[in-house]
Amino acid sequence: MSDFEIAELKDRVVLITGSTDGLGRYLATTLGAAGARVIVHGRDRDRAAEVAAEIVAAGGPEPWVITADLSQLAEVDRLADEVVARTPRLDVLVNNAGIGFGSPGAPRELTPDGIELRWAVNYLAAYRLGRRLLPLLVAAAPARIVNVASLGQLDLDFDDLNLDRGYDGVTAYRRSKLAMIMSTIDLAAELSGTGVTVNALHPATFMATTMVTESGVAPASTVAEGGEATLRLIADPALSGTTGEFFNGRSLSRPLPQAEDPQARRRLREATDATLTAVRG
Numbered sequence: 001m002s003d004f005e006i007a008e009l010k011d012r013v014v015l016i017t018g019s020t021d022g023l024g025r026y027l028a029t030t031l032g033a034a035g036a037r038v039i040v041h042g043r044d045r046d047r048a049a050e051v052a053a054e055i056v057a058a059g060g061p062e063p064w065v066i067t068a069d070l071s072q073l074a075e076v077d078r079l080a081d082e083v084v085a086r087t088p089r090l091d092v093l094v095n096n097a098g099i100g101f102g103s104p105g106a107p108r109e110l111t112p113d114g115i116e117l118r119w120a121v122n123y124l125a126a127y128r129l130g131r132r133l134l135p136l137l138v139a140a141a142p143a144r145i146v147n148v149a150s151l152g153q154l155d156l157d158f159d160d161l162n163l164d165r166g167y168d169g170v171t172a173y174r175r176s177k178l179a180m181i182m183s184t185i186d187l188a189a190e191l192s193g194t195g196v197t198v199n200a201l202h203p204a205t206f207m208a209t210t211m212v213t214e215s216g217v218a219p220a221s222t223v224a225e226g227g228e229a230t231l232r233l234i235a236d237p238a239l240s241g242t243t244g245e246f247f248n249g250r251s252l253s254r255p256l257p258q259a260e261d262p263q264a265r266r267r268l269r270e271a272t273d274a275t276l277t278a279v280r281g
Contacts, residue, residue, distance in 0.1 A: 005235045010035030011061075013087050013140070014234075017070065017079075017129070018097030020047040022209035023148065026227040027094060031234070033058035039083060040065045041097070070097050070125035071111040073279050080132035089140035090133055092234055095126035095180070096148045102169035113279045116163045122176035127183050127272055134196070141195025142240060145187070146233045149200040151248060153178040155258045158267050181246050181255045182265045183272075188244030197243035203229050204249060225249070 009031055019028035020042030032038040032055030040055075040063045042048040052063040064086055068079040083090065099121045109117040115124065130145055137143040154174035163172050181200045188198040203226030229249045233239060246255045258264045 005237065006031065006034040006231065008237070009091070009235055011037065012091035013037045013039065013089060014092040014094070015039040015041065015083060015090060015133075016094040016096055017041045017126075020044060020051055023203055023207065023223055023226050023230065024094070024096040025051055026223050027096070027230060027234070028063070029054050029058065030227065030231065032060035032063055035060060036092075037061050037087075038063040039086075041079065042067060043069050070129075071117060071121050073113055073120075073124070073128060073276065076125045076128045077132065077280070080129055083133060084136065087136065090136035090143065091140045092144050092146070093130060093133055093137060094146045094148065094230070094234065095130065096230075097125065098122045098148065098176075099173070100169075101173050106169055108163060108167035108172075115275070115279070116167075116172060118169070118172040118176045119162065119179070122173065123179040123183070124272065124275065126180055128276060130183075130187060130198075134191075137196045138191075138194050143196045144234060145184075145196065145198040146230060147180050147184050147198070147200040148230065149180045149184070149202060149246065149255075150174070150177040151202040151205070151253075153181070153256045153259075155256060156264070156268065158271065161271055178256055178259055179268060179272075182259045182268050184246070185244050185259060186265050186269060191243070197239075197241070199233050199239075199243060199245050199247065200255075201229060201233055201247040202249065202253070203227070 014031055014036045016024050016028050018024040019040045028038050028051055040048045040051050045067045048065045052065050055063050066082050068075040099118050111120045152174045156175055184198050184200040204221035207221045207223050207226045246253050
């Protein structure tokens with residue numbers, strides 16, 4: 001990523017979910033130092049304030065800090081409401097917040113909404129937030145949505161999307177990431193002609209992040225490696241017309257075949273909308 005390409009985002013508004021640690025923090029501080037107006041999101045206000053202070057110390061504009069727990073759909077909606085209240089446009093949305101495998105043998109967890117935790121945070125929150133913020137993205141077009149997914153994917157079991165049976169954290173994580181890619185393809189088609197592109201990527205394998213170390217896996221990549229691949233999707237002019245794609249790092253890739261099945265994506269979309277309706281009304 002050249003300095004010129006990053007500088008193209010000067011004065012643009014960028015929301016990065018989960019920007020207080022790991023990949024999200026790398027993206028927030030890099031883009032903020034380059035002059036982007038970053039919306040720093042996290043669950044902990046003190047940690048978010050640290051990221052904001054780091055951006056200002058690097059000469060970037062004062063970031064906006066919004067805290068929200070994305071495991072709760074009411075909090076996802078509040079995050080969207082606060083973004084709408086602060087700005088009439090959003091140039092980039094990076095759905096980065098996520099929960100990994102968890103520690104080995106960790107039990108299944110439900111959110112206050114009764115949804116399996118990884119499905120709620122890794123998939124439903126990004127699905128809901130993206131759609132709530134579409135008017136701001138369209139207003140800013142050309143604009144981009146970047147979904148941080150994974151090469152670690154598993155086919156969805158439409159009879160058990162909430163993982164009531166045979167739970168383990170790896171399965172939960174991998175299904176949630178495939179669902180994110182499936183929704184990426186759908187949303188890209190929905191936004192055709194608007195100037196808003198939507199792509200997903202696997203930034204790098206087992207980056208040295210809290211998520212990876214918590215799972216007991218030895219890091220295999222640096223956060224900077226994943227960060228550079230993600231910045232390319234955020235800012236590279238050569239990708240201005242690319243949408244509905246999945247990348248492995250900097251290379252165009254293919255997700256599991258289920259993601260490319262229109263009927264499977266329709267079933268997921270219908271199940272997702274039914275869940276959101278049941279929870280939010």
